[in-house]
Amino acid sequence: MxxxxxxxxxxxxxxxxxxxxxxxxxxxxxxxxxxxxxxxxxxxxxxxxxxxxxxxxxxxxxxxxxxxxxxxxxxxxxxxxxxxxxxxxxxxxxxxxxxxxxxxxxxxxxxxxxxxxxxxxxxxxxxxxxxxxxxxxxxxxxxxxxxxxxxxxxxxxxxxxxxxxxxxxxxxxxxxxxxxxxxxxxxxxxxxxxxxxxxxxxxxxxxxxxxxxxxRFTEDEVARQMAGILGTTPTYGRVSTIFDRSAGIPLFVEALLDCGTDGNLPESLHDLIIGQVERLPEETQRVLRIAAAGGNRIGHPLLCAVSGLSESDLEDAIRPAVARNVLQVADGGYTFRHALIREAVHDELLPGEHARLHARFAQEIDRDRALVPPGRAAIEIAHHWHSARDDLWALVSAWEASEKATKAFAYTEKVQLLERVLTLWDKVPDAAQRIGADHTTVLERASEGAYAAGDVDRALKYVKAALAELDDETAPERVAELLVRMASCKKQRGRAGAIDDLRRAERLVPLPSETRTLVLTRLGTLLIMADEIVEGTALTTEALRIAREMGDECREADLLMNLSLGHSINDDLEAALAVNARAQAIGTRLKSGRVVLRALANNVDALENLGRSEEAVALALEAEKLAREYGRYRNQGVFIANNRAEALESLGRWDEALDLINRSLMLDPSPLNRWHLLRVRIQIGMARGELEQTLADLTDVGALSGHTEEYTQERILNTRAALQWHLLTGNPETALTRAEEALNSWPLSRKPMLGWRLLATAYRVSDAALPISPNRAAALRARADEFRVTMQAKGPVGEAYERECHGEFDEAAALWAQLRRPYQRARNLLMAAHGRERDAMAVRLREAHALATGLRAAPLIDQIGALARRSGIALTDAPAETTALLTPREIEVLRLLTEGRSNRDIAQTLTISAKTASVHVSNILSKLSVSTRGEAAAAAHRLSLFN
Structure with a gap:
């Protein structure tokens, strides 16, 4: 305007x-x-x-x-x-x-x-x-x-x-x-x-x-706008003309009105704006062109410096533009009233004028960096030299600006600036001398920035380009450090080969050094994660010795936690707790939030595997609070939140777990953290029979792709999820094939929530496949028996799964009750009910049904109901015909309805639409022969539908 x-x-x-x-x-x-x-x-x-x-x-x-x-x-x-x-x-x-x-x-x-x-x-x-x-x-x-x-x-x-x-x-x-x-x-x-x-x-x-x-404005609104500007009611013809030419865009209306009434109206917005600018004094136009090269906002001292005018002369030249509202005074300088105005004026610059003005801006800002707001000088200089098409100084300034971007964590901008350096490299003969770094260093920095920005594929591209310029013999440490980054990229993307890269790096740096410690730290971790615990522990121990000799306590704490990872996978969880506590003490002394949070996260996981899920939840909440105080919630806090969600899932607090997962996913976590969160949601989704969302999540984590993950945790979790999915969707033969591949090709972790849980699932696959492939099912069971004999459960969680594997379902159910894990107890009670006399079966099925109903575990409810119907057992004291009338979902809705929940509350709790909730309520009222929600609640209590 x-x-x-x-x-x-x-x-x-x-x-x-x-x-x-x-x-x-x-x-x-x-x-x-x-x-x-x-x-x-x-x-x-x-x-x-x-x-x-x-x-x-x-x-x-x-x-x-x-x-x-x-x-x-x-x-x-x-x-x-x-x-x-x-x-x-x-x-x-x-x-x-x-x-x-x-x-x-x-x-x-x-x-x-x-x-x-x-x-x-x-x-x-x-x-x-x-x-x-x-x-x-x-x-x-x-x-x-x-x-x-x-x-x-x-x-x-x-x-x-x-x-x-x-x-x-x-x-x-x-x-x-x-x-x-x-x-x-x-x-x-x-x-x-x-x-x-x-x-x-x-x-x-x-x-x-x-x-x-x-x-855009309607014609009536254009008329009102024109009346406000003109101070009088415009004629219909003029309104119609202005509306047609402006297309209802207010800025066009104002520019058109300022052109006068002679009817010779410009054909474009650019012409409209330039037409107005051209009516300003010549010196004002010159200053506007200079200002346009400086950006939408420009300080008064900077404009003085670039224009070469004294302060009074500049003020005289600027005043007509301010009076016409082309420029506005703001924060000790000037801003164009609209970005379109600046763009139009800037487009009028002649090629030579364009290059000359941008070069002047770069020179003046470089001479006195206080001419621009703090922190902006480097990027402004780089921008102006680039716009001036001066290859030498565009390269030098882009390199400097990339360093400033690093300090501000603007990693994507850092990469863009370094790409400019790489583009200009061959145009500047002495580029390396000018910036004090060789071409390979630029590639290394670009890979570092891309990796930090989460652009793993671009980071990998620059790592490969840098490696192509280096020789193992002349630059072993640089090559080794790049190989560590390459391995990290592959790990992030779930690609194979990271361990091979690190083995090559380890061979390049055989003597104790900071680089060797870095390589051994990463290699030892990945070997442990790949279940190569003996070798991984040995390399980690060597790195720990070097770190202690160098006095690097932060590295020492990290390596201690890597050792605890080996203890955890080997089911030596008490040792893992102790080692993590030592690392946490170091982190506390050094005031390293990262180390403290990593130790706490590891111990939350250890407590969950020890069956101390409620303690795990409490410790996770404490750790998440610390993560917020340290400003590390988005990364480490989300990792801890995932561990809490796992414990909540075990405890049957599924709605809490899902709420936590969904909130954590909104934080845009790293791919690995995202996949961990989705795997917990997958477990709850399958237990509740929510197939559509679960299939999407399974696809996201790659569980159904047939690809075998390189690392133990991801491999076991994805395999178990795939087996459950195939059983849930009625494909036991597919589950059998996947289970055979798993038990015949790699070892199992002794960690309860990994190896033991997968083994128990393999036994269920064998049972489900027995009617269609008896020989293969028996062979799978025999292979599972071999694993079971060698694994030796140490804690209550492993013991409960071992009982399941033995077929001792009542004993397993009792252990799950002690551990307060309702879903596992309900499932084992169902298995224990098979083959029992009627009264004993009824006791088990009724308790299992109550637990499954409380969890809204629809598939399990259906299985319990099917066995109860075949055996003529009523699962509640309600008349059988009343129970049969309501579907499992309607039972869930009725339970919430009796709590006084509105349709909206019911929809949010069950993750359905409010319209669907309303339909369920109407069906319930009809089936119970009542007319109000209160009468439905009373009928539910009278019929003891939830006892």
Whole structure:
């Protein structure tokens, strides 16, 4: 909206403004996360959001705003969040802002704003950026505790990868605080491959995220806009002409009005804008062209420096542009009223002028880096040299900016800058001397950045390229370190060959060194995970000796925990607990949150395998609280949450487990953490007969692919899930084939929740396959017997599974009762009921039915019911005909109905639609011959349907 053509009247948008207000009201009640405001360029998104923010502030809300900055293709890392932090520091002071965070956490914010001091020295790429995200979330939570908050982030179509990731993270995690994020973007710029598209698609699936599309004006709204601008009612003919030519886009309307009434109207928005600019004084136009090369926002001192004008001369030249509202005064500088205006002016630059101006910006910023906001100089210089097409300085500045990006955890931006260095390498003859690093080093840094950003495939590409330039004999340590990264990439992607890569690396560094310790640490871990425990333990012990000689206590703690992993897989769980406790003590002394959390996570798992599931849940909750305090929840906290979900699943607290899993998945965990979470959800999904979701999850983790995983845990968990799936879906022969492959080709871990649990499943496969393939089923049982004899269960969980394998189902059921694992007890009671006399069978089936009903384990309920019907046993005291009338799902709905739940509550609890819940309730009322929900509840109690 330019010059006198800017309407003083807020026209239209009543529906959108009301919608934003309603969403914010929900946010005040901690029920909303974000609103996505989309629309074409010039349609009025900023005007709408500004009006909403003004109303929110008038209502007592605190409003923070930041915008994404277009710098070529890479954007500016974390630009909107840096702007918000700067606003907070101005309002509160850096010390008061840091005081809102856990002790020492303000140092993480120093990576975005120097006012917070020196950044922390922790640069672990796998957790450091996640911790930064946690600190920003914590800061927003603390601010929102004071009063409701609105966070406006404009132009997210220009957002860099790091900002997009942080926006997605916050959108999934602010639903529990009275805060609303408002994100604006140009919908007309989202081409098929635009990086924002998948982010928007993901966000629209997050509960509480609402999409608002700002439409073009109607003809009536254009008339009202024109009346506000002109101060009088326009003629119908003029309204009609302006509406046709503007297509209802407010910015076009204003520009067209400013062209006059002679009817000679430009054909495009570019011409409209340039036509207005050309009516400004020549010196003003020159300064505008300079400003356009500097970006949408530019400081007054920087514009002085680049233009060569004195402050007074610059002010004289700028004043007409400000008066016409082409530029606006903001934060000690100037901003173009609309990005489209800057784009149009910038497009008018001649080629030579374009290169010369961008070079001037780069030179002036490099001469005095205080001319741009703190932390932006390197990326701005790199952008301007690149735009100036100066290969030498584009390469040098991109290298420097990549180092700055590393310190801010902007790993994707780091990779983009390094790719620019690689692209320009052959154009700069002395490139290596200019940056003080050879070509291979650039590839190494690019692989490091890509791996940290989670782009494993790109990391692998750069690792291979770097290895191709190195020789094992002349650079053994560099090759070894690259092989470690290659192995990590393969492990992340579930590809084979990681151990072979590490064996090669181990041969390259035979003498004690930091690199050998790194290699042995990783190789020992993967060998233990692959059930090569003896060799893995030996290598880990050697690495531990070297680490102690070097005085590297953090490495020592990690290696101790690697040894405990071997104890765990070997079912020496008490030893695992003790070793993890030693590692935790080291981490506590060194104040290493990473080490402490890893030790706690391992012990949660050990407690679960020892049958101490309730202790495991309690310890996990304590550890998750610490993970939040350390700013490590998104990575290590999610891993611990998965261990808690496993314990909750064992205890039959399935709804809690599913809620935890689904919340953890919203944090966009690493692929390995995601697969772990899905495997727990698979167990609950199959037990409840939820086939569609379970099949999707099984496909996601690769359990049905036929591929054999290299590592013990993934291999066993996926195999067991596949066996259960084939049994559940009526394919015992397929299950038999998969079980044969498993027991004939690799050893079993003695760990109860791995090897023993798989072995018990193999016996069930043998039983199910016996009628169709008796010889193969008998052979499978014989092979399982061989394993059982050698495994020797040490704890109560392994003993309970061993009883199952022996066919001692009553004894197993008793052990599961002691361990408070209801599903396993119900399943064993069902097995124990087979072949019993009628009264003994009835006792077992009725208890099993009650347990299965409480868990909503539909397939097990059906199996119990089928045996009861064949044996003429009533599972409850209710008349048989009444029980038979209701399906298992209707029994579940009736149980919730008797608790006074609404249809909406029932739908959420059972993960069905409210409409489906309503249908179930209507069927129940009909079958019980009652007319109200209260009468249905009374009938359920009278008939003892749940006893």
């Amino acid at each position: 330019m010059g006198r053509a800017a309407s003083p009247v807020f026209v239209g948008r009543e529906i959108e403004l009301e919608q934003l207000g309603e969403i914010f009201d929900q946010a005040r009640k901690q029920a909303a996360a974000a609103v996505l405001v989309g629309g074409e360029a010039g349609v009025g998104k900023t005007r709408l959001v500004t009006r909403f923010a003004e109303q929110a502030a008038a209502g007592g809300a605190q409003v923070f705003a930041g915008g994404c900055v277009e710098l070529s293709t890479e954007g500016l890392a974390y630009a909107p969040f840096t702007a918000v932090l700067r606003q907070l520091v101005r309002d509160m002071g850096a010390a008061d802002v840091a005081a809102l965070l856990p002790e020492g956490a303000g140092r993480d914010l120093a990576r975005l704003l120097p006012e917070f001091g020196e950044p922390s020295g922790d640069v672990e790429t796998d957790t450091a950026r996640a911790r930064l995200f946690e600190q920003i979330l914590t800061l927003l939570e603390r601010l929102a505790e004071r009063r409701p908050m609105v966070l406006v982030i404009e132009d997210v179509h220009w957002a860099d990868r790091s900002s997009r990731d942080l926006i997605a993270f916050l959108s999934r995690n602010v639903s529990a605080i009275p805060m609303l994020m408002v994100l604006t973007y140009r919908s007309d710029e989202l081409h098929r491959t635009h990086p924002l598209r998948p982010v928007l698609a993901e966000l629209t699936r997050v509960e509480g995220v609402v999409k608002v599309e700002v439409p």
